[in-house]
């Protein structure tokens with residue numbers, strides 16, 4: 152591609168993007184493609200000679216959008232959001248244009264130094280301890296993996312690196328029933344084994360029972376295990392419940408355990424002071440992760456990982472081969488590849504710089520406050536309806552409910568609500584996902600998109616009520 156052709160198609164792509172965002176509201180939220188449709192549409196072998204770019208672009212326009220689930224749709228209420236705010240998209244275009252590899256300070260000094268500054272901004276915005284340091288990871292899963300390996304090495308006095316796990320006592324990690332699947336994955340990837348992630352029971356509010364945690368740690372020690380760390384959760388994925396960090400952190404300090412906090416979604420709400428009670432006691436922990444790529448407007452991927460003691464993390468993850476040695480005075484600036492499992496790093500800090508400056512802290516706060524207020528509004532509408540019941544929340548901007556028509560056979564409620572979810576999502580007007588609350592199948596609704604309005608929330612709730620009522624009539 153010649154540079155003038157690049158100029159032309161970059162502008163075409165920018166126009167396409169603006170039209171896409173402008174017209175999103177009229178599109179079905181979830182793709183309705185049949186499995187295999189795209190495998191059929193795409194040629195089974197690659198072209199041997201280059202094709203005209205106009206053809207590539209028109210194929211993109213024809214083929215791709217119908218197969219897309221529109222995560223930026225203002226009526227996307229499924230999972231958690233993956234907000235790609237417009238300033239962030241522009242930053243991402245510039246990042247791609249420069250195509251940097253930011254593994255070392257020397258490989259692009261501005262990327263490392265902007266990352267330090269942006270994570271410091273985030274720490275201030277969220278009221279995190281001022282002496283903690285931050286690094287951008289690809290995902291909360293990546294940050295939690297880094298934390299678990301650090302906890303493992305700390306427990307083994309940094310012997311696990313060289314020796315593996317064989318001649319050490321079996322390590323144990325702890326998390327509540329609500330902790331995310333990425334915690335289990337981190338534990339088995341770290342060679343500890345899923346059986347050694349002990350699930351601690353929760354109390355009536357979904358918080359880890361810290362008396363049970365302490366008792367389990369003592370019992371494990373007595374049985375010859377080596378307790379290494381606890382992963383506490385702020386804002387569980389199913390229902391949005393949070394552990395009591397002061398209580399969990401207290402046990403960790405007494406028992407000398409590493410404490411990692413997974414606040415992938417809810418951590419973003421710490422921008423609003425009124426929610427900081429959720430991280431009361433954070434200073435007792437060792438590390439904290441949340442995903443600005445979920446709810447802060449920075450498009451995927453961008454996970455903010457904060458640590459009390461960066462030297463433990465670096466001691467665990469650093470490698471120092473000859474081909475990565477650099478000339479700058481070691482110790483002056485971090486080489487962030489030594490803070491994470493992957494070596495290569497994108498220039499992600501630019502997105503934060505654009506987003507935070509463009510919205511301002513007050514703008515971000517307002518967005519999050521609106522999302523939470525509208526979730527409460529949806530909750531009030533459903534709670535006031537005689538045929539709906541709330542199963543959990545609202546916790547921040549997450550609500551779990553189900554349709555429970557009067558005189559309906561309770562044994563069929565799970566099946567009915569699963570049909571309801573399918574019917575709502577097939578209609579395409581809005582998109583919601585499910586969770587189990589105890590034995591009850593619930594519909595999760597979270598409000599979190601930058602472009603969502605209060606009206607989008609009410610119309611989606613009305614739509615769900617209409618479909619539910621029709622469906623119940625068919626039984």
Ligand SMILES: *Cc1c(COP(=O)(O)O)cnc(C)c1O
Pocket residue numbers: 231289290291292293331333384386387388413414415416442454
């Ligand atoms: C979304 C989520 C994760 C996983 O986040 P990734 O960045 O996709 O790895 C982990 N924990 C919780 C509580 C989450 O909500």
